[in-house]
Each structure stands twice: as C-alpha cells, then as structure tokens.
Amino acid sequence: MDEQPNMSTLPIFIFILYLFQGILYGLQVNFLPITLRNKGLSLSFIGSLNLLALPWIFKSLWAPAIDLYCSIRSWLTITLTGILTCLFLVHLTQEGTLFSLITIILNIFSATHELVIGKILLRQLKDEQLKTASSYKVFAYKAGSLLGGGATIWISSVLELTNQVFLIMSAIYFALLFFTIFLIPENVLEKPEVMKTRDSQMVSCAVPEVKAKSFDFSGVSLFITNMSRGSKWMVTCLLVYKFASHSSHLLFTMALVDRGVKVSNIGLMSGVIGHVISLLVAMVIGIMLSQKRFSSMSILFCVSLLDVLSVLVQIFIVFSQNAAQVSTNTVFFSFCLQHIVLGAQAIPVFSITLMFCQREHSKYQTTQHSLYTTLDTLGSKFSSFIAGLMADFFGYAFGLCISFLASIAFLFLVVKGPKEREIERQHAKRE
Numbered sequence: 001m002d003e004q005p006n007m008s009t010l011p012i013f014i015f016i017l018y019l020f021q022g023i024l025y026g027l028q029v030n031f032l033p034i035t036l037r038n039k040g041l042s043l044s045f046i047g048s049l050n051l052l053a054l055p056w057i058f059k060s061l062w063a064p065a066i067d068l069y070c071s072i073r074s075w076l077t078i079t080l081t082g083i084l085t086c087l088f089l090v091h092l093t094q095e096g097t098l099f100s101l102i103t104i105i106l107n108i109f110s111a112t113h114e115l116v117i118g119k120i121l122l123r124q125l126k127d128e129q130l131k132t133a134s135s136y137k138v139f140a141y142k143a144g145s146l147l148g149g150g151a152t153i154w155i156s157s158v159l160e161l162t163n164q165v166f167l168i169m170s171a172i173y174f175a176l177l178f179f180t181i182f183l184i185p186e187n188v189l190e191k192p193e194v195m196k197t198r199d200s201q202m203v204s205c206a207v208p209e210v211k212a213k214s215f216d217f218s219g220v221s222l223f224i225t226n227m228s229r230g231s232k233w234m235v236t237c238l239l240v241y242k243f244a245s246h247s248s249h250l251l252f253t254m255a256l257v258d259r260g261v262k263v264s265n266i267g268l269m270s271g272v273i274g275h276v277i278s279l280l281v282a283m284v285i286g287i288m289l290s291q292k293r294f295s296s297m298s299i300l301f302c303v304s305l306l307d308v309l310s311v312l313v314q315i316f317i318v319f320s321q322n323a324a325q326v327s328t329n330t331v332f333f334s335f336c337l338q339h340i341v342l343g344a345q346a347i348p349v350f351s352i353t354l355m356f357c358q359r360e361h362s363k364y365q366t367t368q369h370s371l372y373t374t375l376d377t378l379g380s381k382f383s384s385f386i387a388g389l390m391a392d393f394f395g396y397a398f399g400l401c402i403s404f405l406a407s408i409a410f411l412f413l414v415v416k417g418p419k420e421r422e423i424e425r426q427h428a429k430r431e
Helices: 009-038 043-061 063-068 072-093 096-124 127-159 162-183 192-200 218-225 229-258 263-290 296-319 328-358 362-394 396-416 420-428
Strands: none
Touching (some): 009 043, 072 096, 072 162, 229 263, 229 296, 229 328, 229 362, 263 296
C-alpha cells in the first residue's frame, strides 16, 4: 500500500470540495438577495439573511470535536449527508419559519464541512504547498460562487427554474457523497501513521492517542493568551478587510436593482462576467505566489489601493443626480474593478492564515483554523447585515461612505502589518 498521500488525487478532491462550498455560498450571497429584492422585500430583511449563517461564526465551539473524534472520511460522510438532506427540505419549504430553521441547520453542516476540509489541508500539506492550496480554495470557491450565484440568476430568470434550484443541488451533493465514500483512497484523507494507529487499535471513529485526552478548549485559550503581534494583526485584518468589499458590493447591487436595472443584466455583468474576471485574477495571483515572485503582503497592498478606488467609483455612480445617464460601461467597469479586488485579496489572506495555523500545536490546528475562519465570516456576514440596515435608515450613499472608510482602514492595516519573514520567525519558535 502506498505510504504517501496521492498528490495527484488530493488537489482534485480538495478543489471539488471547495467548489461545492462555493456553490452554496453563491446561492446564499448572490442568488437569494437579488431574487428577494426583485420581489420587493426590504434591505433589512435581505441583510438579515446573513444571520442564518451564524453557525459559521460559532463553529469554533465544536471544532475540537473534529480534532478529537472520528476519522476524516466519517466527518465528510456526516456533513455531506446533512447538506444534501437540508437542500432537499429547503426545496420542499422555500418560505416561512421552517425555511429559516432548515437553512440554519444547512449552515451548521456546511460550516463543519469547511472545518473538515481545513483539517485535510493542515494534515497532508507541507509549508511550501500551502500557497498552492490557497489558490485551490479561492479559485474553487469563486468558480462555485459563479455557478451558484451569477449563473443561477441568469438561467433562472430565463428558464424560470428558481423553485428547482435546491432540488438539483441536493441531487448533485448525493453524487459527491457517493464519490467521497467509494472512490477516494484512504491515504488521500489521512496520514499513513494516523491510519496505522487507528487500525492497530481496531477503532473506527477516532485517533486513539488523541481521544484518550479530555475534550477541552485549551487550544482556544492558548491562542488567545499567547497572541503574537502578527496574530493580533491577523485578527484585526480578518475583521476589517471584507467589510469594504462585501458591504459595498451588496449596496451597489441593490441600488442598481432599485433604479430599474434588469436583474438578468446584473446577473450577467456581476454574477457571470465579473466572476470570470475574478477567477482569472485569482489564478494569476496563485501563480505569482507559488512562483514566489511577490509576497502575500505586497499583493495585499496593491489590492487595498484598488479597493479604495472601487468604492470611490461606486460612490460616484450612486451620488449621481441623474443616475439614468450613467452609462452601462461605467457600471460594468465598476463591477469589473470590484471583482478584481475580490479575486486578488482572498488568496494572500488565506495563505497567511494557513501559515499561522500550521505553526500552532498540531492537536489544535483545526480549532485554530476555525477561529480565523470565524473572524473572516464575521467580516463577511455582518458587513452585509449592517450595510442593509444603514441603507434602509440612511440611504445608499451613507452606507457606501462607511464602506470607503473601511477600505482606508484596511489599507492602513496592510501598511502597518508584519512582514512574512517576521511571521515565520515568530511562529517557528513554537514548533
């Protein structure tokens, strides 16, 4: 039996898992808001949909269970089964309190699934492979978001398939579950030493030497009480960097809907063409990082400047007294600029995050990873919720101005942030 992870199968499998995570993300972030706004629902309600993703914020509470109990294949089976079941139930309800409850449960399984994928990355990849893995994640997420968001909006507006989307997704997830159970080799999911230990102890659902230890949250407390300067910067960056881009994206898109721009045109410009641009940018950034031509911090600096420019263009369009005379080309340019930012910022941030996580105690790497991704989720989900409230009470212009201030704050953070060599030195001491 091959003792090494199958490095030809692993990248493909990781890409597929993140692709499906991106599809779920696209459905909730792009497809539902535009569809509901087109039906006349308030911005506050649309923004509150992000609260259904609260499990992504609290997933650190059950992250230690993934470190302590069950094999990776068992966790993948549990989470994929839960996701496909919830998608089928959403298809049957599609409205009301039951819909909200099922969506919350769906996000519990999806958030747990994300933790399991992170555990595979941290266990199977070395330092030099993490930047490539970051590219896989971001590229797959954006491809999935394109399919679940823009492509779904565009197709459903033409073929009237809105009510069938979740049923189709449930069937696709069933195929992914079958693929995971029967076609993925064990050494792709587990390190050989972990497999041998589990087999020798005849235990099917745990790594024995870890399970024997008590279930606690010392990894969380260790992280909080011993944060380095780099870790503090990482926490602040994760809370801030998505607010500018995500809040401005929601406000700008909703403003266009309110001013009569066709949903199909928005889906084409932002959801399809914009995401293709974002994918291409993510691919270029991934190549640049893998070939070590630029550091993650230098890329973040350039992206933060583009972020400021992107929000300024959106403010110009929204502040325009005669918005009807703003050309389609200007709107399209704004979408393109924003998607360049979205495509370029995620890979370097995720790469630095993995660098921090892998240098912590191995028993708590999943917990550590969940803490960072939780902060990332806070910046994403609550930015949309807060943006919706601001727009309802103070108007689009005010909300975009707040987004502009957030983009300035992110630029300041990048300028004052630690160098990559400094990050490596600080965390190498803990190995």
